[in-house]
Amino acid sequence: MARPTPRLLLPDAPALVAAHGRATLLTPDGELMVLTGPRIAETLAEMPPPILVHGPATARRLDLPRFLDAFDLLELFAFARPAQNAPPTARGLALALDLPPPADDAAAAALLPDIAARLLRYLADESPHPSARDAAGMAAQLDQAGWSWAPGVLAALGQADPRPSRDAFKAWRRLTEWEETAPLPPPSSHPVSSNDARRRLAEMLGPGAEQRPQQGDFASAAAGAFAPREAEGSPHIVLAEAGTGTGKTLGYIAPASLWAERNGAPVWLSTYTRNLQRQIDQELVRLFPDPEERRQRVAVRKGRENYLCLLNFDEALGQLNIRSLTLPLALVARWAGATRDGDIQGGDFPGWLAELFPPGSFANLADRRGECIRSACAHYRKCFVEHSIRRARQARLVVANHALVMVQAALGGGEDSRPTRYVFDEGHHLFDAADSAFSAEFSGMEASELRRWLLGAEGGRSRAKGVQRRIEELAGDIPDLLAPLEATLQAARALPPAGWFGRLTDETPTENVSETFLREVRAQVLARAERDEGYTLEVDLHPVGEALAEAGATLARALARLEEPLTTLRDRLAERLAAGEEDPDTEAGERIRLETAQRGIERRALMPLAAWRAMLASLAEPAREPGQRPVMVEWLQLDRRDGRDVDAGLHRHWLDPSIPFAQAVAAPAHGLLITSATLTDAAKRDDPEAAWRVAEARSGAVHLPLPALRAAVPSPFDYAANTRAFVITDVDSRNAGPVAGAMQQLFTAAGGGALGLFTAIRRLREVAARIAPALEARGIPLYAQHVDAMDNATLVDIFRAEEDACLLGTDAMRDGVDVPGRALRLLVFDRVPWPRRTILHRERRLHLSEGDPQGHDDAHARHKLRQAFGRLIRRADDRGVFVLLDRACPSRILAALPEGVAARRVTLAEAVAQTRDLLQG
Template sequence: MTAAPRLLLPDVPSLVAGFGRAVLLSPDGEIETLSAGAAAARLRGTAPLLVHAPATARRLGLPGFDNAHDLLELFAFCRPAEPCAPTPRGLALALDLPQPRDEEAAAALLTEIATHLLRHLADTRELARNRDAAGLAARMGETGWAWAPSVLAALGDPKAKPDARAYKVWRRLPEWEDNAPPPPAASFPVEPSEARRRLAEILGPGAEQRPQQADYASAAAAAFAPRAHPGAPALVLAEAGTGTGKTLGYVAPASLWAEKNGAPVWISTYTRNLQRQIDQETARLFPDPEERRRRVVLRKGRENYLCLLNLDDLTAAGPPPYLAIALGLVARWALATRDGDLMGGDFPGWIGELFGPGAVLPLADRRGECIHSACPHYKACFVEHSIRRAKGAQIVIANHALVMVQAALGGGEDGAPLRLVFDEGHHLFDAADSAFSADLTGAEMAELRRWLLGAEGGRSRARGLRRRAEELIGDRPDLNAPLDAALTAARALPVPGWPSRLAGDPRANPDETPNAAEAFLRATREQVLARTQEARDAGLYDSECDLFPVSEALPGAAEALARALARLEEPLKSLRDRLAARLEEEAEELEVGDRIRLEAACRSLERRALMPIQAWQGMLATLQGDPPEPGARPTFVDWLSLERRGGTDTDAGMHRHHLDPTEPFARAVAAPAHGVLITSATLRDEAEAEDDDPEATWREAEARTGAIHLPNPAIRAAVPSPFDYAARTRCLVVTDVGRDNPGQIAAAFQALFLAAGGGGLGLFTAIRRLREVHTRIAGPLEEAGIPLYAQHVDAMDNATLVDVFRAEEHACLLGTDAMRDGVDVPGNSLRLLVFDRVPWQRPTILHRERRLHLSGGRPKDYDDRVARHRLRQAFGRLIRRADDKGVFVMLDARCPSRLLAGLPSGVLIRRLGLAQAVRETRDFLAEP
């Protein structure tokens, strides 16, 4: 029987760390600032109250904390699936508490945060999700969780017994139910006036009047007109300058069309972070959370969701002690999450940093091992829930990768969308390039072998095809024979440990004869090395070469591999066909679950094995044909590559990309739809505008988005930004910093970040330079009270890093491409943006062919266009609302003026030395 809840706060010091120093608040209320060494001595043997133990230890230069009362862990337990930036200020924001002004105030706030969280748990202890909370906390306490006594006291059950069953969250999760297939969608249009009215309803009566947004919604409505001919969707290209409010501008007609016609509109964007932003915007349309959950569904690939079977595997005999705390927090989250999304959804992205990526990554199905209805948790599966919810939703928010991969696979589990909105449409070329390409590499072939044969030694829990299909195949000879043949043939694929044998070193295994796949990889490696230009660091980095002319060894190796793949393909096809035949031959005897299993097995065989094999065979056949004529325009670009890390070979193989990937995009994705809206703030390149040809910028936009491959001409619309860039921004090109001098680059970043007082986003074109700069400037910035975070350094995902950056007004953030696009940080938290150098496209064979054949005879213009788009996208991060102001700095003196011509009209551009740039940055940002 539970007792009355009570607050039991730990009797430990509160700790907030700066760089090399610490602020300590004793339980008696005495506050002091100590050096890192003195703080470490004082804390020895205690479990301090803090926020983000790994980051705190890193700032103090300590190896870590053996134990601590980390408020992030308490937050994740008490308020699961709620957003929170992992800093004292972020916790205060999440809990609506006063913001700490400095480290002393933050230290004083920690006890109040703990009190707030424990009181919340006590007040909500009767909720269904807390039914197993006491047993779970006690089990976590057994393995050293510092918060267990406080949590048990708040739950009113201080003597609760540890209960490993609390990790089995599927017992408490709702099960989905199948509904009748939805009726066909109607074809009622959305008139421009209706779109304007819906937008006004969403914004509410007191909203700021934004004529550009209403104009945009009106133009977007044309994408929801009835389709007149098969394969000819209503097509709209709409450019909306930053600040237009394009998300709600297209949500207005999209939601109206979905209501009128009884089918969902799919909104696709480029990154998971942008999916989350769009989802947050839909709260204006559906303020009630439950209604929003029904009407708006996020869809991602299976690898993003918590796999309950993987969680079951990890906790079947009780969770391992080293994972008990992390998996306990995952279990708490699983009972509260909206959709089970581990990657960029409502899962705390900082859990991976607190406990290591091994605590989270194994929980997702990252290797395509889903056994669908054969899974004992199938009815509670988060992915299956989202697929079924999407069929009855009004708005489905997906990403370009999912939409295109499903189209490339011939349609997905969600069906083909009738109406598509592609936000961040300037990324369609890159997304299609990834989706419609093929890689015949060691890693890809080894992954197929693992999918077929399962784990071959080691600690992997991978299930092979026999294990996944055993219930369907049983002891039937007609099914076991092709399965046996396929698994035997799969041994021609790379054997575990294959990277160590790439060089063909006989010392690795003197008696080893390479199988067909490894022989092909060796021949590939030899050709790459023979054709690669000798350089000082040639042995350290990746290399590539043209496919033709081929070396002497490659055609024979390719032919042998093609024969091996054919021996694998034949029994897999037979197995697929015989499983499919059961659906017809045993239609009357099959249970619904068995039918679903059979359909899923056939689909998996097709997508995970047969489709890649067929693509590989087509690539290998190219090696047996005549070489192309020099300069001829190809349909595909083929090349060979060798990947290295630290001077060690890690992969090799052949690659195939469409010269113009928007062709398969138009054919497989856009043409089957009834209406398509492609939108972005940067669809066109204004620097290419010609006085005698005003349509040139639109034609280039149509080429990059695939619109030129569709039969109907696109309706074009452009709505300018309402922002005053001339008054609110400055662009500075620094002329006296050596772009190849790491010390000068780091010094420039440090001086500029200090001048701005934080709020700086540093963008790099190479991860190596980012890490080098971070190492040099993190300490000095932290000493000045400016926390520095970095992609590829901090273990948090990008969305969490952006959340921290947004919450910490004086923090700075370093990143690469993913931070250049789609980062929405309005206000003073982002007031300075610094590029380390011009973001030219990397010179590769693929880039060379596109530069030659897709540039209209002007290769240099092609390079300029790519760089201008990247700079303009980055510049768009600075000003997110009318009262923002910011400085854009380029540290590359070689930056041509023609590239900066793509920035918004009116931006003042100046070239000056670093000292003057630092003064101008400080003075401009200090102006009221």
């Protein structure tokens, strides 16, 4: 049989590149057009669908309706290069495909057909391989659904008239099964000395590496976390502050990897975000250059909700007859067959992929809370989550995130073996991560999710099977479960049914006790809130209104009626499991199913029910005396979105979340390294003891028996020579107009490469609308969080790749930016980032501030400025300018800047001139 003959078939279409309000169009005849205003829509209406990059973002920038038909190069990229990422711009795709990056919009428009040709050639190269048959069958199915790229893809694959194939979408057919392995033996307790750590670091860096004494000092200090533990509950804890540029990631990998090798047990390396997990994983190439060895030695662990659920995907393929869903499902199938770990929320799944399609196109493809049926699933042996769990058990280094570590600890270990050694990178986020993990809320959203888990889909299309079908599948026919099951299903109807959020503001009487409680929460919030400007509102729980107290007591009784039969179910499953363990004829699969059913009831239902009942019990307790220190902080909250009430609830947080962190995570471990560039308060440089007390308090070290070992390694960067810091004295930072004018002048002076950070989303949007056209007319692209149709990770990828682009964002953007080189050379804060005025902050300000509430706020603001400044300079040859537009900034806040950097109070004109001199001179 003759091999298919690939051929290149490019669309006869114009190429379109968008700026804010300006379109650059290259016609198939080679005519270049720059259009503005109404001419954009008029001209596009007269032409064939264009070739472009990121249709929704293009439409938003041109103020057009969503493109219903276009040749989006991101769709072709995702099909031709699955499980690979690229910034979703013409320049980003060019860099990913080794094409010369365009210098301007005209060059970008000219490049788009070349990008399409390069991607189609990749498919042509694939055509001789067996996998091309699936690709062709999938493309034929997409051709029937009207995908614009399908004819070109089929031509590249050499398939003139292939048969559409639904089987081509079944990615699990090409996945390998995991294999069970014997449990690892108990770990040894061999220490790692400071000299050992230095030697391992030198081996990793190689003989020709740049000499960085600070990095060796850091590795030496980190080794202290790997000494043998002397007493139960007394881990060795090292607090190590490492200035930017120290190279702390390799610095702690050195002792961690050595300890893991010597003792046959994993070390968990935890950081704050999935993006940072990816960075640590990339650094491990220095230790394990061979990809196969790295796969065996290193595991990346994330929560279940991050991974593609193959069963959900299998059931989603039943919607292939819906034309609008065929393409997103095809691109997920292509990715699933090529992904390294199946992380559909990050990892090698392009963040921009979900942005290309209507909301809900990728809904429910990940595991929803508590729905996994484990070994009863047809895809269990190929499950991405199970693969990751088993790799983590055998790995030497597990790259995790703070949220997963905290949740596993709260659940008593979870699915992973409890590690004895941790490294917490970005340790300044531990307090916030613990705050989130060890908190509780009774809200409409949370309670309705539990109802869905218990009762299943009550009408509509959903895989939610409910606890009855789940137990039948997992535990089989156990007669003594029937009565408690029936009681559970009856009692669960006290939780909010579908449509509850639409009835939140309804005054019509309801018989549902949860809805009654939520309405009373809303009423008390509106009655006592300080002001109502359409944003989320909070009020103190006490004194409790009479109607709320009565509704809470009724709800508490209803939850108790639900908790009782669920407890019986759990206990009877446990009895059956115990009997099976004593019976040698009981199959391992049956034990797994029983354990899954028991654990699901415990974690998904009984744990939240116990927390909710404890919270509701506090409604009947007397209010605290003014100034009395609480253990827990409780409040009522009304959530708003775009001015609409969307949820209400009762919230409970630890006043000091470092206490449960110390108890659940740190105390059971043998050693912890907590590291960051900003562990201590920079304002206390003259009093190191006070500075370290802050770090020990927020890390939980004060709640452990052994004192923490302290280490501080300074940054090697010459900040005084390479940076400037200004506070602008003649800009009114309270108004968007002056802020916009200042940012536009500063961004222009820097030639782009600027990050503008805002304390309010509304002001960010106003400034973006004002400055985007003028900047882009000068060849400086502007992107903005909450404005562009892209998520934060995508925006940062674009910002990093474009080099001369500017980006506007809020706190979340500041935490996620790691942009070395010229791409980030100017950082502008619109105002001092004071903490948000919340009830939780008020209580912590009062009780955790050592008698200095204003100092507590100051430290919060300094920390954010210090973190941001650290993002500005990432390499020794970087140059950067730091600007604060808030002329009311107290001088004490400016202590956040590195030693040798003095913030000067200057006019905007002076700052613009000096910015231009430093960055473009």
